[in-house]
Amino acid sequence: xxDVESYCRELEAYLCRKNDGHLIRITGPAFEQVQxxxxxxxxxxxxxxxxxxxxxxxxxxxxxxxxxxxxxxxADVLDAFDDWRRAVGVTRIVEDSPGGPAVEEPAxxxxxxxxxxxxxxxxxxxxxxxxxxxxxxxxxxxALDSAVRALDAxxxxxxxxxxxxxxxxxxxxxxxxxxxxxxxxxxxxESQRRSFEQQADLELLPFRERMAAEAYAASRQSAxxxxxxxxxxxxxx
Numbered sequence: 001x002x003d004v005e006s007y008c009r010e011l012e013a014y015l016c017r018k019n020d021g022h023l024i025r026i027t028g029p030a031f032e033q034v035q036x037x038x039x040x041x042x043x044x045x046x047x048x049x050x051x052x053x054x055x056x057x058x059x060x061x062x063x064x065x066x067x068x069x070x071x072x073x074x075a076d077v078l079d080a081f082d083d084w085r086r087a088v089g090v091t092r093i094v095e096d097s098p099g100g101p102a103v104e105e106p107a108x109x110x111x112x113x114x115x116x117x118x119x120x121x122x123x124x125x126x127x128x129x130x131x132x133x134x135x136x137x138x139x140x141x142x143a144l145d146s147a148v149r150a151l152d153a154x155x156x157x158x159x160x161x162x163x164x165x166x167x168x169x170x171x172x173x174x175x176x177x178x179x180x181x182x183x184x185x186x187x188x189x190e191s192q193r194r195s196f197e198q199q200a201d202l203e204l205l206p207f208r209e210r211m212a213a214e215a216y217a218a219s220r221q222s223a224x225x226x227x228x229x230x231x232x233x234x235x236x237x
Contacts, residue, residue, distance in 0.1 A: 007038045014048050015070055018055050022067035030070050037074075041090075041206035042081045045199065050077030088222040089215075090207045116169070117158040123235040124151050130233060140232070143183035150176045151237075177237035181225050184232045196227045 008026045011034055016023045026034055037047055053076040058068060131144040154169060161169045188196070200223035208216060229236065 004035050004038045007044060008034050010044055011047055011051070011070065015051060015068070015073075018051060019067040024067055024069055026070055033071060033074060037077060037081075040081070042077065043084065043203040045203070046080050046084045047077050050080035053080060084203075084226075087226050088204070088219045090204065090211070090219050115159070116161065116166070117155060119237070120151050120155050120158050120173075123237055124148055124155070126233075126235040127151070139187045140184060143180055147176055147180045173237045180234065180237075181228055184234065185224070185228045188228070188231075192231075196224055196231075199227060200224050 008031060012023070012026045015026075034047075051070075051073045054068065054073040057076075127144050127148050131141065131148070150172075154172060157165070157169060185193075200220050203223055204211075204216065204219055207219075211219065228234075
């Protein structure tokens, strides 16, 4: 069970830091709103990522005029939660009808995105930047070079691939992606690896009892891959 009081206090403290020290208490309707996030299984780090999304948009509008309240962040928090659920392949619990039994809701379908060619081009650009930065480190130079070369070889095909050819291309992209993530994960020290494993277990804890062992293992690996991807700033292929 999620400790809702601790969950709310953690988000209250996080929002305070984002608001440059202005403390906005999470009470009344705001507490009920955040409590619903906890009951849906929104991991704390994902809720914080949703708050970050709101602040990024807020800063783009110009100088901030007043502290942000947690209520304003709900749409971004739930969007971040849906993105996380798609990434790790888990469901959440919702009421079938007001006052009715709780049922599982499937992970949302991924929305339509940029063309495959545009995604590959963006990935090549991102990996090229990483290759010249200190974020990845010299131990990953060979893996980054290999991924960039492999993606570059696919780019000319991506614009015209359809049907079975496109499916085959996606499988090759998945292989490149998996090899790169595994290469990055291999460079983690034992402390980082344990930290990521603990975070993945914590994120999946609200869903653990309802998942078959095989499904849980797959979701846990996906959660670990996501953490590795974020740590090194890798694109999603």
